[in-house]
Each structure stands twice: as C-alpha cells, then as structure tokens.
Amino acid sequence: MHTRRTTATPAALAARTVSKPCTRYEHDGTPCGRLTDRRDQWCGTCAGFHRAQRPKPKAAAPRGGQSVVDAPEPLPLEADDAHDPHLNVTRHAIDQYRQRHGGDAQAAETEIRSLLENLITTGDHRHLTRGSWRAWRLQADEGFTLVLSADASFVIGYSTAHRERTYAQVKAAVPSRSRTREKAWVLQLQDDLPIRFPKLVLLRFARDVLGIKFTRSTGERVVAEIFARSQQVLPDPPPSNAGRRRVTDQDGLRWHFHYEPGSHPTVSHLLWEHGRGPEAAKAQAEKK
Ligand SMILES: [Zn+2]
Structure with missing residues (x-):
C-alpha cells in the first residue's frame, strides 16, 4: 500500500453517477430492474438476491487442518484501502463468494471490497497461523469472514455462516428465504x-x-x-x-x-x- 489513493478513480466515479437497472431479485424470484447508481448495482429497495431461486444445500466441505488463531491485532489498513487498486482480490475468494451468493465476478469483487471496508473499521482482526502459513482473519459478528495475505495486500478467502444472503442484505435486514416461505x-x-x-x-x-x-x-x-x-x-x-x-x-x-x-x-x-x-x-x- 505504497501509493494509497484518497480520491475515487474516474471509473469508480462513473459507476456511481450513471444509473443502471438493478440486477437483483425479489424473494419470489421476480427480477427487480429499478434504476440505481450504486456501485454494487443493488437498488437497496428490493430483497437484493443475486439468484432468482434459492440454491439446493450442498454437503459441508471437510474442514482443513486446525489453524491457530492469535490474539486480536488491528490489521494495518484503513477503510479507504479496501477500494485501492493495489489491494487485490484473488480469483479464489471471488469464486468462493459466487458459489455462495451467485452474481458475476465483478459484482463479487465489489461486494467483497465493500465488506472489507466495513470489516477494517468494525470487524474482529486476528493473525492466523497454520504451520508456516500466515494470514489475517477479519470477522463480522453477523457471520462473515475474510482472509487476507500476511502482508495484507490480497484478499485470499471468503466465508459466511449464511446460506445465501450477502453482508449487505443481512445489514439491510432482508429475511432469509427459508423463513419467508x-x-x-x-x-x-x-x-x-x-x-x-x-x-x-x-x-x-x-x-x-x-x-x-x-x-x-x-x-x-x-x-x-x-x-x-x-x-x-x-x-x-x-x-x-x-x-x-x-x-x-x-x-x-x-x-x-x-x-x-x-x-x-x-x-x-x-x-x-x-x-x-x-x-x-x-x-x-x-x-x-
Ligand atoms: Zn433492486
């Protein structure tokens, strides 16, 4: 993070000033289509699901080796850094995000960065150690976790306790689709x-x-x-x-x-x- 930008890039500004149709779905699977100028292309009014249908539950993946979690320690980043182009989101983290929530790669990256921005200021930050491997774990009380590389320049993992709702949806109190049926x-x-x-x-x-x-x-x-x-x-x-x-x-x-x-x-x-x-x-x- 040697050249941190404090002003938005022209591309980011454009994304915020041109209205586009909301790409999300209501609880019943109806596409939204309201105009929005938000970066994540969610109007914030509809239920905000990336997929029309709720996905079938998958068997839980086997857990990897036990990792050791150290005492809390603040990640050396500021909230702005979440949108800095020098901070990268790996394909792996984007795939993990899309597997859970759907949507395209660009939407996934935007939402991961927005989650990171929130976790930098409000999340629980810890060092993670598994053998010689080191990383940072950022966690939200609401059940969302990001893993960053040891030098905090890559987001390398994403996980959530929620079956399909995103952080933005949970924060907006969108109820889960299991209950609303x-x-x-x-x-x-x-x-x-x-x-x-x-x-x-x-x-x-x-x-x-x-x-x-x-x-x-x-x-x-x-x-x-x-x-x-x-x-x-x-x-x-x-x-x-x-x-x-x-x-x-x-x-x-x-x-x-x-x-x-x-x-x-x-x-x-x-x-x-x-x-x-x-x-x-x-x-x-x-x-x-
Ligand atoms: Zn919408």
Missing part, C-alpha cells in the same frame, strides 16, 4: 418466541407427540407445547452462533437446531431415533 399465520403464532419452528416440524410434533392435527385452531396449543419441550433440550449455541446442534430427548425424539448469526435459532428437523416413535410402536404392536 412460511405462511403468515404460522409465523405470527411464534412472533414472541426466541426460537423458530417451521410448519413441517409443527405438523410432525402435533401428529406424533400430541396426536392431533396442526391447524389454525390447534396452532396456538401446538406452538406452546413444542416451545416448552424445546426448552428442556435446548443446547448451548455453537461458536459465533453459526452452525447446527443435534439433541435426542428421553422419548427418542431427535431435535435439529440450526443457528444463524442475527436470527433466532430454528428447529430445522424433528426425527425419531430408530425403533422409537408412533410408527415404530405400531410396527411393534403388529408383530405381536
């Missing part, structure tokens, strides 16, 4: 609770545990009962409030908790252990 009345039933239950989980709990149907008239009771029961098995949240936890209760019911920073935990699945639950009991009874 739910019917309004199902969401209203749990508005005051610190945990979320998707409709499929409520249906199963009502049928298998309470022996009733989950409907508008039984909804309140089902939600009260499942909430009480979930509190008995509630695990400690994972580090950074991101990831999954699985707990089996005394009746052999497996609770899958899903955590995402900035959101309430969700019970994503309810499953019976092998040989437990009403189906197994029925099969057992038929054998006799």
Whole structure:
C-alpha cells in the first residue's frame, strides 16, 4: 500500500453517477430492474438476491487442518484501502463468494471490497497461523469472514455462516428465504418466541407427540407445547452462533437446531431415533 489513493478513480466515479437497472431479485424470484447508481448495482429497495431461486444445500466441505488463531491485532489498513487498486482480490475468494451468493465476478469483487471496508473499521482482526502459513482473519459478528495475505495486500478467502444472503442484505435486514416461505399465520403464532419452528416440524410434533392435527385452531396449543419441550433440550449455541446442534430427548425424539448469526435459532428437523416413535410402536404392536 505504497501509493494509497484518497480520491475515487474516474471509473469508480462513473459507476456511481450513471444509473443502471438493478440486477437483483425479489424473494419470489421476480427480477427487480429499478434504476440505481450504486456501485454494487443493488437498488437497496428490493430483497437484493443475486439468484432468482434459492440454491439446493450442498454437503459441508471437510474442514482443513486446525489453524491457530492469535490474539486480536488491528490489521494495518484503513477503510479507504479496501477500494485501492493495489489491494487485490484473488480469483479464489471471488469464486468462493459466487458459489455462495451467485452474481458475476465483478459484482463479487465489489461486494467483497465493500465488506472489507466495513470489516477494517468494525470487524474482529486476528493473525492466523497454520504451520508456516500466515494470514489475517477479519470477522463480522453477523457471520462473515475474510482472509487476507500476511502482508495484507490480497484478499485470499471468503466465508459466511449464511446460506445465501450477502453482508449487505443481512445489514439491510432482508429475511432469509427459508423463513419467508412460511405462511403468515404460522409465523405470527411464534412472533414472541426466541426460537423458530417451521410448519413441517409443527405438523410432525402435533401428529406424533400430541396426536392431533396442526391447524389454525390447534396452532396456538401446538406452538406452546413444542416451545416448552424445546426448552428442556435446548443446547448451548455453537461458536459465533453459526452452525447446527443435534439433541435426542428421553422419548427418542431427535431435535435439529440450526443457528444463524442475527436470527433466532430454528428447529430445522424433528426425527425419531430408530425403533422409537408412533410408527415404530405400531410396527411393534403388529408383530405381536
Ligand atoms: Zn433492486
């Protein structure tokens, strides 16, 4: 960072003064098309998804060798440096970004730089050591991480705890598409609770545990009962409030908790252990 620029390049200025159609999508997959002069080509009004559809979940990649994280230490960059052409964003980081959020390479780089700008001023900065390899790790409480080279001249990695929303979307409080598919009345039933239950989980709990149907008239009771029961098995949240936890209760019911920073935990699945639950009991009874 020997020749830091403090004024925007002509190209950056042009990008900010010429209005172009917003390239993003609404929750339901409708293209936006509002005019915007923002650098990231998001109008900021629509939901801002890069893809029309939510991608299918991928199996988690195996984790690499354990890295050692040192004590916090401020990265030697200023917020302006995030947009400095002497700071590079590697193809690898751009690919990681696009795999998660979609969009083209240019949009990915712009958004990574904008995230970096925010992380330089508000993020947690640490040295990372893995054998002889050194790097910087910058992390946002909202669940976004950038890895920079040891000399802080390259952004070499990107990761997030969110399945598809970008940092800008999370900051703008765009809800995740997993939750917005739910019917309004199902969401209203749990508005005051610190945990979320998707409709499929409520249906199963009502049928298998309470022996009733989950409907508008039984909804309140089902939600009260499942909430009480979930509190008995509630695990400690994972580090950074991101990831999954699985707990089996005394009746052999497996609770899958899903955590995402900035959101309430969700019970994503309810499953019976092998040989437990009403189906197994029925099969057992038929054998006799
Ligand atoms: Zn838009």
